[in-house]
Amino acid sequence: MAIYWADLHNHNNIGYGKGSIERSYAIARSSLDVFAFTPHGWWSDLPKNDSKITDYHVEGFSRVQKEWGKILEFAKEMEIPGRFVTIPSYEWHSNTWGDYCILISSDDPHLIRPQSLTELKQACRMMQAIMIPHHCAYPNGKRGTAWNLIDTELSPVAEIFSEHGNSLEGITPLGMYKHSMGGSQTSQTIMSQLQKGLIIGFSAGTDNHFGHPG
Numbered sequence: 121m122a123i124y125w126a127d128l129h130n131h132n133n134i135g136y137g138k139g140s141i142e143r144s145y146a147i148a149r150s151s152l153d154v155f156a157f158t159p160h161g162w163w164s165d166l167p168k169n170d171s172k173i174t175d176y177h178v179e180g181f182s183r184v185q186k187e188w189g190k191i192l193e194f195a196k197e198m199e200i201p202g203r204f205v206t207i208p209s210y211e212w213h214s215n216t217w218g219d220y221c222i223l224i225s226s227d228d229p230h231l232i233r234p235q236s237l238t239e240l241k242q243a244c245r246m247m248q249a250i251m252i253p254h255h256c257a258y259p260n261g262k263r264g265t266a267w268n269l270i271d272t273e274l275s276p277v278a279e280i281f282s283e284h285g286n287s288l289e290g291i292t293p294l295g296m297y298k299h300s301m302g303g304s305q306t307s308q309t310i311m312s313q314l315q316k317g318l319i320i321g322f323s324a325g326t327d328n329h330f331g332h333p334g
Contacts, residue, residue: 126154127333128209128252129221129282129325134187135160136180139331141191145198145206148333154205155333158221158325159184159191161210162233181233184210188231211254212240218265219254221279221325237269244274251275252323257287257296257304264301264308270318278310278320282327 131137132144134157141157148155162181166174184191195206208229213219217237226247234240244251251274258264265278280288285296290306297303306312313320326333 124153125151125334126156126205127152127326127328128154128156128207128223128323129158129211129254129279129327130156130331130333131159131211131327131329132157132331134191135184136176137329137331141194141331144331144333145194147331149198149200149204151334152204154207156207156209156221156223157191157195157333158209158211159187161212161222161231163213164217164233164235165215167215185231192229213263215261215263216266217269218256218258219263220251220275221254222249222251224249237266241271241274249274250277252277252279252325254279254325254327255282255284255287255296255301256280256310257290257308258284258301259305259308262301264305267308267313267318270320272318272320276321277323279325280310280322281324283329284327288322 132139132141134141144157160180163177192208195208199206208224211221224247232243234243253265253275256265256278286292286294287310289311290304290309
């Protein structure tokens with residue numbers, strides 16, 4: 121048995137973060153065993169009443185789509201067999217169903233833009249991918265996880281912590297206050313789901329937007 125360190129949720133300037141992909145991989149290779157660069161891939165239900173937010177995100181998504189070949193090339197070339205594992209990945213957003221980091225094990229990973237959670241699940245089964253729910257404790261309708269629709273075969277772990285704050289439990293000094301989704305909701309926390317009988321593993325990711333994994 122051994123302990124391996126990974127960052128499975130990280131961004132850079134391919135999307136709407138900062139810092140280069142070269143910087144991301146250089147830092148990851150110096151400090152991690154596993155790295156998934158998760159560029160912002162799609163938001164299925166962007167707010168229709170805020171053109172500024174919509175345009176900002178659509179521009180980022182277009183950049184990711186344009187650079188998808190480069191993203192896959194880096195994931196393949198930067199891997200060091202037996203020492204440093206890379207995983208082709210991206211992030212999918214939804215006000216209705218919540219955000220997911222999609223980690224793909226298929227030899228032919230595609231950047232897809234499903235319009236519903238059902239479509240996303242179908243695509244992930246085809247690509248042999250897992251879906252890690254992110255910032256789970258936000259309220260429903262504000263990008264919190266739709267727990268009633270969780271499929272633990274596709275989502276064996278949930279992200280308990282990121283730069284958004286603590287999704288594991290509601291009473292915490294590290295609350296979800298940095299963004300505009302309304303803070304955490306106790307009934308949405310992962311602890312609440314465990315108390316209801318959900319069996320799921322944990323992950324934590326930085327969600328760093330400055331090309332600095334780990």
